[in-house]
Amino acid sequence: MEVRNRYVATRRHIEGAPTEADFEVREETARWTPDSGEVLVRNLYLSIDPYQLNRMKRSSASHLAVDGILPGQRIAAYAAGEVVASASPEYATGDVVAGVLGWEDYTLFRPSPAVLMSKVDATAGGGFPLSHHISVLGTSGMTAYGGLFEVCKPARGEKVFVSAASGSVGSLAGQFAKLAGCYVVGCAGTKAKVDLLKDKLGSDDAFNYKEEPDLKSALKRCFPEGIDIYFENVGGEMLEAALANMNLHGRVALSGVISEYTGGGRRAAPDLLEVIYKRITIRGFFAWDFLPRFAEFNAAIGEWVRQGKVQVLEDVSDGLESVASAFAALFSGQNVGKKLVKLA
Amino acid sequence: MEVRNRYVATRRHIEGAPTEADFEVREETARWTPDSGEVLVRNLYLSIDPYQLNRMKRSSASHLAVDGILPGQRIAAYAAGEVVASASPEYATGDVVAGVLGWEDYTLFRPSPAVLMSKVDATAGGGFPLSHHISVLGTSGMTAYGGLFEVCKPARGEKVFVSAASGSVGSLAGQFAKLAGCYVVGCAGTKAKVDLLKDKLGSDDAFNYKEEPDLKSALKRCFPEGIDIYFENVGGEMLEAALANMNLHGRVALSGVISEYTGGGRRAAPDLLEVIYKRITIRGFFAWDFLPRFAEFNAAIGEWVRQGKVQVLEDVSDGLESVASAFAALFSGQNVGKKLVKLA
Numbered sequence: 001m002e003v004r005n006r007y008v009a010t011r012r013h014i015e016g017a018p019t020e021a022d023f024e025v026r027e028e029t030a031r032w033t034p035d036s037g038e039v040l041v042r043n044l045y046l047s048i049d050p051y052q053l054n055r056m057k058r059s060s061a062s063h064l065a066v067d068g069i070l071p072g073q074r075i076a077a078y079a080a081g082e083v084v085a086s087a088s089p090e091y092a093t094g095d096v097v098a099g100v101l102g103w104e105d106y107t108l109f110r111p112s113p114a115v116l117m118s119k120v121d122a123t124a125g126g127g128f129p130l131s132h133h134i135s136v137l138g139t140s141g142m143t144a145y146g147g148l149f150e151v152c153k154p155a156r157g158e159k160v161f162v163s164a165a166s167g168s169v170g171s172l173a174g175q176f177a178k179l180a181g182c183y184v185v186g187c188a189g190t191k192a193k194v195d196l197l198k199d200k201l202g203s204d205d206a207f208n209y210k211e212e213p214d215l216k217s218a219l220k221r222c223f224p225e226g227i228d229i230y231f232e233n234v235g236g237e238m239l240e241a242a243l244a245n246m247n248l249h250g251r252v253a254l255s256g257v258i259s260e261y262t263g264g265g266r267r268a269a270p271d272l273l274e275v276i277y278k279r280i281t282i283r284g285f286f287a288w289d290f291l292p293r294f295a296e297f298n299a300a301i302g303e304w305v306r307q308g309k310v311q312v313l314e315d316v317s318d319g320l321e322s323v324a325s326a327f328a329a330l331f332s333g334q335n336v337g338k339k340l341v342k343l344a
Numbered sequence: 345m346e347v348r349n350r351y352v353a354t355r356r357h358i359e360g361a362p363t364e365a366d367f368e369v370r371e372e373t374a375r376w377t378p379d380s381g382e383v384l385v386r387n388l389y390l391s392i393d394p395y396q397l398n399r400m401k402r403s404s405a406s407h408l409a410v411d412g413i414l415p416g417q418r419i420a421a422y423a424a425g426e427v428v429a430s431a432s433p434e435y436a437t438g439d440v441v442a443g444v445l446g447w448e449d450y451t452l453f454r455p456s457p458a459v460l461m462s463k464v465d466a467t468a469g470g471g472f473p474l475s476h477h478i479s480v481l482g483t484s485g486m487t488a489y490g491g492l493f494e495v496c497k498p499a500r501g502e503k504v505f506v507s508a509a510s511g512s513v514g515s516l517a518g519q520f521a522k523l524a525g526c527y528v529v530g531c532a533g534t535k536a537k538v539d540l541l542k543d544k545l546g547s548d549d550a551f552n553y554k555e556e557p558d559l560k561s562a563l564k565r566c567f568p569e570g571i572d573i574y575f576e577n578v579g580g581e582m583l584e585a586a587l588a589n590m591n592l593h594g595r596v597a598l599s600g601v602i603s604e605y606t607g608g609g610r611r612a613a614p615d616l617l618e619v620i621y622k623r624i625t626i627r628g629f630f631a632w633d634f635l636p637r638f639a640e641f642n643a644a645i646g647e648w649v650r651q652g653k654v655q656v657l658e659d660v661s662d663g664l665e666s667v668a669s670a671f672a673a674l675f676s677g678q679n680v681g682k683k684l685v686k687l688a
């Protein structure tokens with residue numbers, strides 16, 4: 001079987017903030033044969049995540065863990081789709097799957113334990129909107145759940161700060177922390193997002209960092225008793241301010257540092273005496289670390305979603321042509337919740 | 345009993361590099377009475393440690409954990425001395441003790457579980473030179489032992505980098521790491537220190553950071569297989585370079601950041617993507633964290649010293665008048681090993 005496949009590619013390595021002009025839609029013919037061992041998936045929802053920008057750089061520490069993206073080539077990405085042809089006994093035509101596919105109409109994959117791929121009906125008991133499988137039940141949920149419960153190990157009553165708190169991971173981390181019995185404050189970059197945090201996501205408090213002349217003072221106001229846990233998505237000044245407000249034995253889960261991805265903001269240069277004397281632990285992690293526990297995490301998360309205890313924020317654009325603009329918009333904070341692109 | 349007590353005090357808060365002129369020797373009368381519950385100690389060896397500089401600042405994160413030092417007042421410090429009068433059943437005249445005393449001729453203390461004080465004969469089986477009780481068997485040993493074994497948890501064959509490796513803590517951390525079966529590289533600021541590391545302290549390699557145009561390249565050369573553990577005493581550029589050379593699941597024990605104490609060097613602004621994608625853990629700690637295990641740590645360390653497996657480097661100045669210059673010299677790297685002042 002041959003299908004005409006359109007895929008999004010970068011035109012060049014991207015070192016600063018991405019723009020639509022950095023991308024193009026290319027075409028190729030994807031060939032599937034019955035003896036290939038491969039599965040051909042028609043993609044239905046694509047996950048649009050900030051970390052992909054690091055892969056697009058000429059060099060980045062992210063390349064140590066995730067392949068760099070070469071200009072002109074297809075871009076592997078988490079997505080959900082429908083199997084249209086299978087040369088694997090594990091998958092049948094019509095199966096709906098979620099896992100590592102690509103920013104493209106069709107993806108061929110070869111099943112292996114090393115490939116993250118699951119059948120949607122089997123995930124967390126099934127019955128969820130397809131989009132959920134690449135947001136709350138995908139890597140965003142895994143990052144938030146693993147980062148909070150495995151890295152931070154929150155105790156009831158602890159004070160948790162979440163930055164980029166209306167984003168794909170932050171919106172879940174904050175809600176999970178509330179479910180763990182914590183006091184939760186989030187920050188975001190617009191009044192609408194701050195209202196959302198307080199009114200819909202259950203944050204005890206929230207602030208718009210763009211309206212705060214001094215982030216340290218803002219955090220002091222929101223955390224009169226100090227911060228025990230910082231779920232870090234931002235980097236730069238925000239990390240410095242959070243460390244300055246942390247309590248003894250504070251924990252920082254370093255999930256992302258979006259303000260540092262584009263090279264536009266300055267890097268965090270925290271007062272390391274804070275880290276020493278408060279005996280703070282800063283730990284980097286990412287979603288793949290929790291792969292062996294994907295089903296377990298998703299069972300817990302799925303139950304919360306089913307019970308209405310976790311609100312799922314999805315921000316959906318339409319069509320493969322919108323991938324570039326959707327991706328670029330992440331870095332100016334235009335998304336609310338998980339950014340997805342729905343294919344026709 | 346009344347004794348004329350001379351003590352070292354700061355003349356003002358110190359915000360940059362300290363100089364002798366920042367200090368003065370003052371006098372007071374110390375009064376001990378038989379019903380005071382107090383113990384009067386004549387100090388014999390004083391510990392001179394870089395962290396004291398943070399206490400001398402007007403404000404510092406260190407004040408959260410250790411009291412700030414006010415100009416004109418006596419300065420609490422680890423020291424060893426002889427009991428000359430005791431109103432406590434726990435201590436007798438003639439007992440030799442080590443613990444928190446002060447930069448002064450005599451110190452009065454009131455025994456309590458919260459005060460770190462031990463009788464020298466009972467420490468690690470006894471039989472050590474008195475000076476060892478405030479170096480290898482004091483807070484320096486505790487910091488090195490706890491930081492390495494509790495914070496870093498080294499496995500045999502792991503690659504360990506120690507900065508300020510000929511200093512009080514670094515010289516021990518590196519030797520302890522060798523005893524744990526690790527590959528150890530240290531850095532220091534003179535050729536003599538580098539030779540000492542290689543010839544006397546058993547480092548597998550060592551380099552003079554002042555002669556390296558690029559610290560990242562120096563570490564790349566010394567650690568072709570990357571760094572698993574960084575025992576951090578320096579901060580600034582050194583931390584950035586170490587993180588750039590770390591392996592997956594690397595650990596940084598943040599023991600001190602002497603290059604940042606004086607405000608002269610720039611703060612570390614590490615590439616946090618390194619921390620995320622290598623899943624690095626950076627943890628601050630200090631000696632007091634291990635107080636409950638002081639006797640256990642000292643038993644292990646003392647045995648190594650007795651067997652000649654750990655070399656003890658002590659750099660001794662004479663007389664209370666030399667405290668200020670000895671302290672100031674720490675920040676220009678003039679000491680080798682633990683800096684002590686011996687009183688007459």
